[in-house]
Amino acid sequence: MVVVMGRPLFADEHDQFRMVARRFVANEIVPNFEKWETEGIIDRDLFAKAGELGLLGMAVPEDLGGGGVDDFRYNVIVNEEIHLAGCNGVGLGVALHNDIVLPYFLTYCTDEQRRRWLPGIASGELITAIAMTEPGIGSDLASMSTTAIRHGEEYVVNGSKTFITNGINADLVVTAVKTDPRQRHRGMSLIVLERGMQGFERGRNLEKLGMHSQDTAELFFDDVAVPMENLLGTEGEGFGQLVQNLPQERLSLAVSAVAAARHAFALTVEYCGHRTAFGQTIGSFGHGQVVVDRAPVANGRSRAATPRRLRVHAGVPDLPGLRRCADHFYLRRHDRDHEGDHRARPRTLTTSRPPDSGDERASPCCLLPGHGGQS
Ligand SMILES: Cc1cc2nc3c(=O)[nH]c(=O)nc-3n(C[C@H](O)[C@H](O)[C@H](O)COP(=O)(O)OP(=O)(O)OC[C@H]3O[C@@H](n4cnc5c(N)ncnc54)[C@H](O)[C@@H]3O)c2cc1C
Numbered sequence: 003m004v005v006v007m008g009r010p011l012f013a014d015e016h017d018q019f020r021m022v023a024r025r026f027v028a029n030e031i032v033p034n035f036e037k038w039e040t041e042g043i044i045d046r047d048l049f050a051k052a053g054e055l056g057l058l059g060m061a062v063p064e065d066l067g068g069g070g071v072d073d074f075r076y077n078v079i080v081n082e083e084i085h086l087a088g089c090n091g092v093g094l095g096v097a098l099h100n101d102i103v104l105p106y107f108l109t110y111c112t113d114e115q116r117r118r119w120l121p122g123i124a125s126g127e128l129i130t131a132i133a134m135t136e137p138g139i140g141s142d143l144a145s146m147s148t149t150a151i152r153h154g155e156e157y158v159v160n161g162s163k164t165f166i167t168n169g170i171n172a173d174l175v176v177t178a179v180k181t182d183p184r185q186r187h188r189g190m191s192l193i194v195l196e197r198g199m200q201g202f203e204r205g206r207n208l209e210k211l212g213m214h215s216q217d218t219a220e221l222f223f224d225d226v227a228v229p230m231e232n233l234l235g236t237e238g239e240g241f242g243q244l245v246q247n248l249p250q251e252r253l254s255l256a257v258s259a260v261a262a263a264r265h266a267f268a269l270t271v272e273y274c275g276h277r278t279a280f281g282q283t284i285g286s287f288g289h290g291q292v293v294v295d296r297a298p299v300a301n302g303r304s305r306a307a308t309p310r311r312l313r314v315h316a317g318v319p320d321l322p323g324l325r326r327c328a329d330h331f332y333l334r335r336h337d338r339d340h341e342g343d344h345r346a347r348p349r350t351l352t353t354s355r356p357p358d359s360g361d362e363r364a365s366p367c368c369l370l371p372g373h374g375g376q377s
Pocket residue numbers: 131132133134135138139140141142164165166167168210218369370371372373374375376
């Protein structure tokens with residue numbers, strides 16, 4: 003297990019919360035993980051068990067069944083503990099519920115909607131998803147073709163979505179639709195589709211390269227009658243609502259990526275330390291040492307950069323030492339990338355590079371959720 007206590011980003015109460023999350027992962031996730039990877043889906047019960055321990059909906063007000071604490075560091079802890087145990091498919095589903103979808107409900111629900119949905123989201127009885135991507139569009143969201151046309155007091159929804167995280171398990175799906183198909187960005191709205199609505203069908207649970215226990219699925223809508231009370235926010239403002247929430251989505255994905263990379267690195271070091279060939283551990287060969295020595299540099303850069311973004315996001319004052327550390331790594335990379343290029347560039351520009359997961363060769367080729375421009 004990677005030791006992560008005592009980091010300046012977190013206070014004692016966060017460390018106590020981390021112990022609860024760590025026990026939960028060890029008792030409820032790790033023993034079932036292989037089974038869920040094989041089955042391609044997590045047991046729904048996991049969400050209810052997490053909710054019971056207060057590991058879901060920490061930002062939901064207490065009177066609606068949540069933790070009543072709007073502090074993103076608690077989300078980070080749940081997310082990190084699952085990924086540090088190598089259970090990435092589970093981590094994506096839980097982080098999507100806590101970090102990515104919940105803010106839409108907290109920000110845009112009416113009082114009636116809050117009372118209707120937030121208690122179930124916090125208890126884990128209502129699992130959530132967000133459906134933007136369609137078979138024909140991903141980054142270019144404004145070109146979506148799923149429509150929700152008003153007929154009296156209802157919207158009639160037609161279209162389909164794909165790559166939807168928690169797609170099979172979800173009870174509430176925040177769905178991006180065109181309420182005015184003649185327009186692009188201004189014609190978009192968000193409405194909540196619920197399990198059991200007539201004409202709302204699940205498609206395939208998609209095969210992926212990894213994260214097999216995550217039910218990334220297709221959704222189909224065939225004349226689904228959705229009451230107007232399920233509109234989230236204001237009609238025609240869906241695109242702005244999505245843009246508003248993408249930064250936390252990306253931060254959450256960065257936290258997952260760094261924790262998963264640290265787990266992979268810990269496994270590698272452990273393996274190199276006990277695997278022997280030609281009478282010695284493979285970690286003691288020259289190449290093994292180079293790999294092991296270089297990896298902490300990559301991980302160090304990501305870890306230095308992410309806490310700064312987390313501090314800003316969680317409203318915690320920055321630490322000058324942390325800033326210097328992050329700048330140091332980026333400036334080294336900048337100097338290396340521009341070796342021999344003597345034209346002065348504003349050095350601070352390089353500090354705005356996004357954190358990566360440590361694999362510099364693979365990262366430009368990877369397509370990640372939340373990665374596309376989605377504009
Ligand atoms: C595991 C997983 C889970 C997901 N979960 C969800 C989910 O829960 N909900 C959801 O709605 N979606 C989800 N997605 C979909 C994801 O958001 C999209 O894959 C992403 O938005 C990219 O869209 P796309 O796959 O259609 O790629 P495209 O838009 O076709 O892009 C392909 C490539 O072209 C590049 N590109 C596109 N436009 C430009 C441009 N203007 N300039 C330069 N390069 C460009 C992209 O960066 C990318 O490298 C998930 C995807 C994965 C892999």
